[in-house]
Amino acid sequence: MTRNNTSSGTHDKPLHILRSVFGYEHFRAPQAEVIDTLMRGGDALVLMPTGGGKSLCFQIPSIARAGTGIVVSPLIALMQDQVAALRQAGVRAAFLNSTLTPEAARRIEQQLLDGALDLLYVAPERLLLERTLDLLARARIALFAIDEAHCVSQWGHDFRPEYMQLSVLHQRFPDIPRIALTATADEPTRREISARLALEDARAFISSFDRPNIRYRITQGGGSAREQLLRFIRTEHAGDAGIVYCLSRKRVEEVAEWLKAQGLDALPYHAGLAAEVRLHNQSRFINEEGVIIVATIAFGMGIDKPNVRFVAHLNLPKSIEAYYQETGRAGRDGLPADAWMIYGLQDVILLRQMLETSESDAARKRVERHKLDAMLGLCELITCRRQALLGYFGETLAQPCGNCDTCLNAPETWDASLPAQKALSCVHRTGQRFGVNYLMDVLMGKADERMQRFGHDKSSTFGIGKDLAANEWRSIYRQLIARGLLAVDIEGHGSLKLTDACRPVLRGEERLMLRREIKAEKTKKAATRARTAFANTTDSALWEALRARRRQLALDQGVPPYVVFHDATLTQMIERRPRTLGEFGEISGVGERKLAAYGQEFLEIILAHTGQDKVPTLPTPAREAQPG
Missing domain, CATH: 3.40.50.300 (P-loop containing nucleotide triphosphate hydrolases)
Structure with a gap:
């Protein structure tokens, strides 16, 4: 879907903005394509993992296009952080939310009307007010960005009903490009986002969901x-x-x-x-x-x-x-x-009970049951x-x-067919009225007053599981529930019931391979690694000195330390040992504004700790791509 664009020549701006404002040398895929789509006046649906650079997809065209980019953001903390980071980079950014005084809000609204803002962040509740929509109609808008777009999904975990009304942007401003962004959406949720936000004709950009770090x-x-x-x-x-x-x-x-x-x-x-x-x-x-x-x-x-x-x-x-x-x-x-x-097993039982006893309708319960089953499958x-x-x-x-x-550390599996038959038989022989702890006591032959009262000390399954430890039986029951061979009582008592799916295992017609419970001492062998691998004590001392200076600068300005520089940028300072402001400016995450504001004092810290001003260095490598 294409609309009228701004003046010619704007397509040359995004890469320059990336380098000069944000301090990164190259776009990641598919950032350049997303930005080009918006620069041409088209709509976009972007799925990109957290930390994958979604924000640049709307921030850069908001700066490059004529007018102000309006960003719909669901949380005050998010919009405040992003505005603080943008201002650090020299971008004219502001937010409208409930933390502002009426006078401060009016001042920002006037800046919008005067064309003095590159980006304006607004909560969905505020944007949907008729007063706000009228204000936007009088301003020059570069684009609309709907962040955390999965909030539109009724089936999602972060559902926000206001998001379902954001199709009003398409109705009221049909000629302004829109971009919806999220890090979390399966195929049904993507379709729901497109339908509810009237983005059926938008170009979809689906990046890898992988976070290899x-x-x-x-x-x-x-x-x-x-x-x-x-x-x-x-x-x-x-x-x-x-x-x-x-x-x-x-x-x-x-x-x-x-x-x-x-x-x-x-x-x-x-x-x-x-x-x-x-x-x-x-x-x-x-x-x-x-x-x-x-x-x-x-x-x-x-x-x-x-x-x-x-x-x-x-x-x-x-x-x-x-x-x-x-x-x-x-x-x-x-x-x-x-x-x-x-x-553990109790988590599985509790979530099953919560799901089945919730007031959700049958359709929603089916969806949530499927999602929980998938989560259990991932765990096992x-x-x-x-x-x-x-x-x-x-x-x-x-x-x-x-x-x-x-x-x-590849997990071991074992043929648990016979123990599973014992576990399932115990559920059947005790009348499908008891929870895991009691069933384990029956299998392990622990006679007490309660068991004698119910007569289960005479059951054919009493004591037939003494060959396995309690944690092994707990693991078997957990995996039987996860595989849908047992169901949790929806009345809230935690008793287990047989399902039709268990019959082939119970009859010995199907072999059952389960994950073997790992002994506690084995878990201690998990690999460890330092959060930032520095070669020597000089590196470590420099790391702490750079972090201390960053912390003080952030405190002086009332912003989070990472708004000054990310850890990844500090790490590059240590790895590259810049000797001049020119070399410092080549570090990823150092744009022109931050180079001018912080370059000299960070450079002095680096030189003071390494004595690099006395040692010849190799040419500075090209700036790296964006972190995260």
């Missing part, structure tokens, strides 16, 4: 989950920023308090906390180094912090979309990061997790990734 690791619960989390953080991410997701508000507070007692800088975040507490904790996480947020899914969408080195889940997410979205908040700067999860895999994760989004990875737990 993220190491995916999923372990089955055994022992204390929080002790395993603590060991993971201390061994692999001491001093790093991270996010820990929990299913309930109560557990969020318990885990945050416990981590704090262990000496970590951990803060809770959930919707039940007072607004000022949530704001304070989020602000500390964004603006300080090494803070860990323990949160429900209420935290995260729109968090732009690039140097989150790990995302941990202490409970099973409800869907692969939620898992991908949440883990995607790690490593946005392209440096190594971890997606670590521990889950014995092959490459990344291949399965990408396959869910319709993408094929030809070879195993080599950077997930199943690739690095």
Whole structure:
């Protein structure tokens, strides 16, 4: 779909803006094509992974085209971060949201009418006000960008009803190009986005969903989950920023308090906390180094912090979309990061119960059941997790990734046909009225008053499972539920029931291979790696000096440190050892504005720590592509 474009010659501007404003030498695929589509007046639907450079797809044409780019953004924190980063780069950017005084809002509205803004960020609720739509009708608009477009999906995990009304932009401003962007959308969600936003004729750009810098690791619960989390953080991410997701508000507070007692800088975040507490904790996480947020899914969408080195889940997410979205908040700067999860049988039972007892209609329950089954399937895999994760989004990875737990430490499988028959028979013989713990006691022959009362100490399945340990039986039941051979009682008691799918296994007609439970000591062999590999103590000292200066500059200006420079940019400063401002300006992420504002003082720190001004250096290599 093509409309009238701005004045001729604007197609030459985007690459110049990329280099001079944002400090990157080359576009990534498909950024150049997306930008060219908008420059020509066309519409675009963009699916690109978190940290993949989506924002540049609308920021650059907003600067290059005549008028102001209007960005629909769902969260105040997101728009504030992006505006702060744009202003650091010398871009005329602003936002309209509830944090502004009426006087400040009027001033920004006048800047819009005067053509004094390149980009204006607006929440969907505010944009849909008739007053705002009238204001936009009087301004010169370069384009409309609808960020986090998956919020339009009723089946999604971040549904925002206001997004469903954004087709008004097409109705009221038919000649202005629109771009919808998201990092999380399977094929049905893509169709829903196109239909609800009236983007059926838009050109679709679907990038690889792969985030190769993220190491995916999923372990089955055994022992204390929080002790395993603590060991993971201390061994692999001491001093790093991270996010820990929990299913309930109560557990969020318990885990945050416990981590704090262990000496970590951990803060809770959930919707039940007072607004000022949530704001304070989020602000500390964004603006300080090494803070860990323990949160429900209420935290995260729109968090732009690039140097989150790990995302941990202490409970099973409800869907692969939620898992991908949440883990995607790690490593946005392209440096190594971890997606670590521990889950257990209780997670499976609880999520099944929550789904079946929810007030959702039958159609929605079917969709959510499918999504949960897919998530369970990902957890119980014995092959490459990344291949399965990408396959869910319709993408094929030809070879195993080599950077997930199943690739690095291939899980063992075993013929569990006979134990599975015992487990299923026990469910049948006890009347399909009991939960896992009781069934395990029957199998392992643990007679007590309750078992004698029900007469199950006389059952044919009593004591037939003494050859396996409790954690092995728990693993078998978990996998039987995950494979749909057992169902969880929807009445909320957690009892297990046989499904039709279990009959071939129960009758011995089908062989069942299951994942073998990994002993706790084996999990300690997981590979460790430094968050930034520096060759010597000089490098390490320079790293801390650069971070300290960045932190002070950010504090002076009231912005997050990564808005000054990303970790990836600091790393290049150490690797390249620039001696002149010209060489410093060739570092990825250093545009003209930042070179003028910060170049001299960062260069002085580099020279002071390395003595490089006295040592001949090789020619500076060409600037690298965008990180993350």
